[in-house]
Amino acid sequence: MHSPSVDHMAAVMHILAYLKFAPGKGVLYQKHGHLNVEGFTDADWAGNVSDRRSTSGYFTFVGGNLVTWRSKKQKVVSRSSAEAEYRGMAHGICEILWLRKLLEGLGFKPKEIMRLYCDNQSTRDIADNPVQYDRTKHVEVDRHFIKEKLERKIVSIPFVKSEEQLADVLTHAVCSRKFEDSLVKLGMCDIYAPT
Template sequence: MPTIRCLLALAAARNWSLHQLDVNNAFLHGDLHEEIYMLPPPGLRRQGENLVCRLHKSLYGLKQASRQWFAKFSQAICSTGYIQSKADYSLFTRHKGHSFTALLIYVDDIVITGNDPIAISALKAFLHRHFRIKDLGDLKYFLGIEVSRSKQGIFLSQRKYALEILKDAKLLGAAPVDFPMEKGLKLSDKGELLKDPTQYRRLVGRLIYLTITRPDITSSVHVLSRFMHAPRKPHMEAALRILRYLKKSPGQGILLSSQNDLTLRAFCDSDWAGCPNTRRSTTGYCVFLGSSLISWKSKRQKTVSLSSAEAEYRSMAAACCELSWLRSLLKDLRILHRQFALLYCDNKAALHIAANPVFHERTRHIEMDCHFIRDKIQEGLIATQHVSSSSQLADILTKALGREEFNNLVRKLRVLDIHSST
């Protein structure tokens, strides 16, 4: 999903057209390299016969189907001069002179963009000759994401999906709330077990997919997903509160601005020992490409941090990994960052640990992979900078906030609702 948002942010900034294609019966194009046999269909099976069919082509339902289809597609598209990205294998680019074309594929859904309409038309013709495709025109709806375009940029939302969740939960008439989780709420393994946990698991699973365009509920959904094995009544009540928050603005999403300098900057934060069961901290980071939010994450850390500085340092390392990957992805998209990417943190102790490569007693127990950020700082690819806690945008991804703090950060993340009357 960060690749999709990154490509759309680039298209919005460069004013490129976006085209959507669909491959008919995609898995049937794959070639099999193993001997696979199947029982004949009932209409061809005679009584008393014990015959099988050997498959020469891929069929839906085979474990090899998706892999063989993608191998066939990759071989065909690369034969025309397109280069497969090493940062994301589903991205293919072609650069020739001033012409640039990018293709992104997810199973049988394809998005094409670029600055050369002739090259895009030639690509469509090539794909139609080799695979039966359906040209869906301008990009409007992709993987459940609604794409709206205006002079301000490209707006991504999942309004239809959010309304379906509310309808299934029978909460279309519920009273809305202003923020998804009560401030300071700490959910634990206490409370009455739910008699039927499948409803909770289905609801949280759908909410997880909704976080593709809703960073405002990412932290709350992440907390609820910790209790999928044994959900309890307080967990269900917290999940229903998120639905009441969605009721307030089901069409809320992110805006990828057309006014964009395409520079990378990130905010990282942590909630030290925030999990009452394991005492592990929560890492949260968000990455901007210019003024467009393209990547964010809320995740519980793997080990217990002995101090808040250590927890912040681990979150800085996670954000640094994401920035390094995004730099390589943008390089494939012909966006070269000759200057460093800014990483904002509100903990001065963690900033000093990252900047000072001297071995210290307080940091010797931290895993070596966390010191990855020091190498990037010395190489000049990352530069850290202190930011006040009130301006720390990643704070919304680590803990439950009050109304004023929450709404303030939502506005700064450029999360809005174009369907709202205000």
């Protein structure tokens, strides 16, 4: 915002064109009979070609409905894909912890352990076995934070196949078919679409 360029304007025009041709699109909220808190987290590694910073993103769901999402460039350059994913995972856990606290403040206590789905096996291995000091020294604070939440059984980190990773659309360029499939899974619908 402080130093816009021609590329930024092109991106804005692309977004405005999408919005113009999708006036009836929105998120449909449905009753699923539960208030389980779940999230999907992903990160690209060194995806920005100008400074090699990674982008992390997450989607969070309460009761099967999309409630928050975020995509943001990480503040530091990650030395490995596992480090980029681990930083993204820490942000995703912070978000679902905030949602849990919000629900408890409203009088709803989640009955099940919160799940944060991740498609990077080495990141999950580090989370499950944090004794890999040489590989995790540069993400030590995030490692201890995640380890504490796993040990207290507040959060679990199940594996999800990359094809089923919803957060890919926030961190990677995806084909139009995968993008449309992801929108359906996120609860997006078009009220003007023919039935």
